[in-house]
Amino acid sequence: MSSSPSSTFSAESYFSTQLPPSNLEHDIAGVREFVGRQKDAGRKVVFVTSGGTTVPLELNVVRFLDNFSAGTRGATSAEYFLKAGYAVIFMHRQFSLQPFSRHYSHSINPFLDFLEIESSSASSELPSSGSTPNGVTSSPQICVTPNKRDHLLEVLTVYKNVHAAGTLHTLTFVTVNDYLWLLRAVSQELSLLRRKAMYYLAAAVSDFFLPRQKMSEHKIQSGKGSLHIEMDQVPKILKPMVEDWTGKDGFIVSFKLETDQTLLIPKAQASLNRYGHQVVIGNDLNRRKFEVVFISWKEFTSQSSREDDASSSSPFRESWLRIDPHDRAKEIEEDIVEELVKRHGRWVHSGER
Ligand code: PAZ
Numbered sequence: 001m002s003s004s005p006s007s008t009f010s011a012e013s014y015f016s017t018q019l020p021p022s023n024l025e026h027d028i029a030g031v032r033e034f035v036g037r038q039k040d041a042g043r044k045v046v047f048v049t050s051g052g053t054t055v056p057l058e059l060n061v062v063r064f065l066d067n068f069s070a071g072t073r074g075a076t077s078a079e080y081f082l083k084a085g086y087a088v089i090f091m092h093r094q095f096s097l098q099p100f101s102r103h104y105s106h107s108i109n110p111f112l113d114f115l116e117i118e119s120s121s122a123s124s125e126l127p128s129s130g131s132t133p134n135g136v137t138s139s140p141q142i143c144v145t146p147n148k149r150d151h152l153l154e155v156l157t158v159y160k161n162v163h164a165a166g167t168l169h170t171l172t173f174v175t176v177n178d179y180l181w182l183l184r185a186v187s188q189e190l191s192l193l194r195r196k197a198m199y200y201l202a203a204a205v206s207d208f209f210l211p212r213q214k215m216s217e218h219k220i221q222s223g224k225g226s227l228h229i230e231m232d233q234v235p236k237i238l239k240p241m242v243e244d245w246t247g248k249d250g251f252i253v254s255f256k257l258e259t260d261q262t263l264l265i266p267k268a269q270a271s272l273n274r275y276g277h278q279v280v281i282g283n284d285l286n287r288r289k290f291e292v293v294f295i296s297w298k299e300f301t302s303q304s305s306r307e308d309d310a311s312s313s314s315p316f317r318e319s320w321l322r323i324d325p326h327d328r329a330k331e332i333e334e335d336i337v338e339e340l341v342k343r344h345g346r347w348v349h350s351g352e353r
Pocket of ligand 1 (some may be wrong): 051068069070071072073074201202204256258283288
């Protein structure tokens with residue numbers, strides 16, 4: 001597959017040539033209602049994107065390219081934002097991790113392992129059919145494994161409280177096309193909150209895609225030997241997001257994933273310079289669970305940070321956030337969110353209208 005893009009789409013040409021997902025209007029009606037309710041309640045809202053996008057190779061899709069992301073960063077951060085009093089729009093790749101249920105992921109912590117079948121004292125006297133001597137049927141009880149109970153109770157309590165408060169709204173995407181249409185529409189709805197809106201773009205989004213006009217209708221056949229596909233570049237949507245969709249008021253945090261450590265800071269700085277948003281969080285694939293770097297503009301950092309950087313002529317501030325990689329109880333998202341909540345607070349107060 002060729003890595004050189006055949007053409008570059010602007011955001012405008014992308015949206016005028018690629019079709020919206022069929023449920024877009026329905027999804028956005030839900031977002032509009034949610035944003036209106038949070039505005040009335042005076043809450044800040046964070047829009048979290050999470051998980052990887054796919055790029056289908058056929059219209060009747062059998063094969064697709066995928067982007068790496070389990071959804072841990074997004075789902076975990078969403079929980080900490082809720083804890084900090086934010087309402088959350090959580091837009092995630094279908095079947096990737098979600099807030100709360102992430103603790104019981106089928107691959108690392110299957111929920112069936114938390115349950116036990118308890119035979120009641122009465123049932124031990126039952127005949128094997130499960131019927132009492134007087135004919136009443138009794139079923140075994142299901143209970144939570146005692147040493148898992150406290151944690152489950154803690155997660156379940158917060159989950160139920162969040163549902164009762166109506167502060168979490170979930171949307172799903174699969175393809176990069178779904179993602180782009182939803183990103184634009186949700187951002188436009190959320191711009192109603194002006195500075196009280198934060199955008200936390202943790203999803204892993206494909207850089208290349210196949211426009212529908214170039215896709216094969218049916219499954220690509222293998223009879224002709226090797227496969228050559230030339231993909232187009234996905235439009236750089238941060239620019240219109242910063243300047244148009246969010247009305248220049250949103251506090252926008254993007255992520256930059258690299259596998260070559262030496263590229264992390266220059267690429268994150270280049271992104272901030274190009275799009276002019278507030279924060280880029282750089283993370284290395286193999287160190288992302290215990291180390292990230294915040295790149296931001298000096299003017300948006302605290303007084304003490306400005307003093308720290310006074311000697312440097314760079315317009316960027318670089319601050320590393322690290323946790324102990326061996327401490328399994330600690331999640332780096334807790335510290336990422338704590339730092340962003342502080343910075344967003346300053347952003348809100350610096351330009352309140
Ligand atoms: O979802 P996850 O926890 O497995 O991974 C998170 C991440 C590395 C995808 C995220 O932190 C990130 O860097 N997202 C942006 C990726 C990009 O540069 O497109």
